[in-house]
Amino acid sequence: MKEPGILARFETGFERFRLEVDLELPGDGVTALFGHSGCGKTTLLRCIAGLQASSGRLSVNGDVWQDSNTSVPVHKRPLAYVFQETSLFPHLSVSGNLDFGYRRTPAAQRRIHPQQVIDWLGLGHLMERRPERLSGGERQRVAIARALLNSPRLLLMDEPLSALDQASKRDIFPYLETLRDTLDIPVIYVSHSAAEVARLADYIVMMDQGRVLAEGGLQETLARPDQPFALEHDAAVIVPAVIRERDDQWHLCRAEFEGGSLWFRDDRQPETGTAVRLQILARDVSIALAANHDQSFQNLLPARVTDMAAEQRPGLTTVRLHVGETAFLARITSRAVHQLGLAPGMAVCLQIKSVVIVE
Template sequence: MGINAHFELGLGGFSLDAGFSAPGRGVTALFGRSGSGKSTLLRCIAGLERAPVGRLEVNGEVWQESGRGRFLPTHRRPIGYVFQEPGLFPHLSVQRNLEFGWKRIDRSRRRVAMDQAVELLGLGRLLGRAPGGLSGGERQRVAIARALLSSPELLLMDEPLAALDLASKAEILPYLERLHGELAIPVLYVSHAPDEVARLADHVVLLQEGRVIHQGGLNEALTRLDLPLARDPEAAAVVEVRVAEHDERYQLTYLDFPGGRFTISRRALTPGQRLRLRIHAQDVSVTLNRPGETSILNVFPARLREMAELNGSKLLLRLEVGDAILLARITRKSADHLGLRPGQPLFAQTKALALLN
């Protein structure tokens, strides 16, 4: 069960020829620069653009197959669609906005209950208010809840945070993570922001000039040296960790992963809780021998798997640390001084860690 899509479409001077497969659960990010075809591909999936050549299958049901003349119109596709702008009805309260689609779904087909959507998006205190009195983040949370209450089999999100300021983005991201963790509805999430992809996605489809250049798991997309995300100035790897314990004496928290144990400042986390760490390539350095007297707490045995040139002075390293992959950005001079070569055992040390959730 999953999503299988392929569309070919010409729009003026732009050509889309993109196909991908995605899991039937979790968040799949459609990622690329502006103009790469992300939103056009999403509109094809929604049926808002009718591609002359196209096929779409969602969890075993064919919604579109141009070779057989099958095209399920948008209003018959069981989708929820969240745009950059919430598009709420200004004359209706939050409660009435939520009820608009929910009441039109037969009881037997309702997959999300009203109280579940309200609780997931934290809307309890907003139900009686008008959209005009809400912040941008609050309006977008209402729009997401309204989309969920249409009981979709597929949730489409087209850069839902693009119109929000940093504070509103920080407010809404934890709610999106809850959707990711608690609902079985697959999500296609369009974004050009690497930090959103790192925080939310399980699977990534990379687009460039209307073509899919890669699809696969999150960390592979982030760390493959031949892909654009690894070469971005903000390049980073994501590591799944489990909260191990707290050190009350030194006010530290320990996070376990297959390559060892990370140490971070004390956080209000529950032992056993699973989290994501984002580790920027610029914050990782390497050494041939385990450091002795050092203030850096996060040092791990590693193996250098690949090297790639970034420019005349910098190299990018792909490091294997247990089952995890890290990136390191170092100078060419440092690489020559250490005599680095693929396959070499090293020690990786990281100065900074970003807790994503």
């Protein structure tokens, strides 16, 4: 019987660092390995690729790549690895670099074709350029396209945006979202950026000192009030929503989610019916006992308190609330919790500024 998804159990160590993980990851979508530098993310990725010696077991959608009796060598594992540096061939054009990746794959195993990646990653106008004439974001898009033309059954990405400036990151995000929504192969994405993970991932693994602190679906894991990675300052929830209305006079959009709707500013001016992910930081959410419309908040949502957790820093509390079935986090002072008399099950009003919601 085939094992579903990705089963990754590894033990390895060197000097003072030891990696011990036991994971069952989805067999599709984007799984993010998230944590501070040195927590073991890249070591785990290298174990999966077969680049790091380790004991354990690895199976990918039912095919065993490593166990006590099996160890598929690196060059025979049907995966692609995208590094921080693109390593494009400088003497070849974009077309030549893509052709190199495509020709490495036997014809019978080709499931992804050049025109597909050219369309997915917007490379049509760049095909005759050499790498020195590309921006950082364009080079990374070419590197991803070349990797995909190996027709991998697993795509590994090791902080692919870390070398890019903010403008290049903004430019490449829509292409990565297209890949997430289009590819039928699993992607394991290493990052220490909460913003990248929030925008791209479906599943998240939080790591520290070579071990897994928490794992699960992106929404439910990020909405934990105890914040297992001590990310209180950057704690955020992701709210999947659909654009239902645009207010062109005030440059706002209204997006419906399961339980309500939110107004937010979006310079991209999406069409109605567009699916979006809204990122809402806990520090940008406030709580009132009743709705007061005589103020500047554009989003006043009836909510219920579900649970609370004191933060590591004294005097602060993370409160989890639900609007319908959708979870939100509010980061407030413990004094405010006391003054409002907040308790699980209590009905309150959630207040969120439109200008702080990120799509």
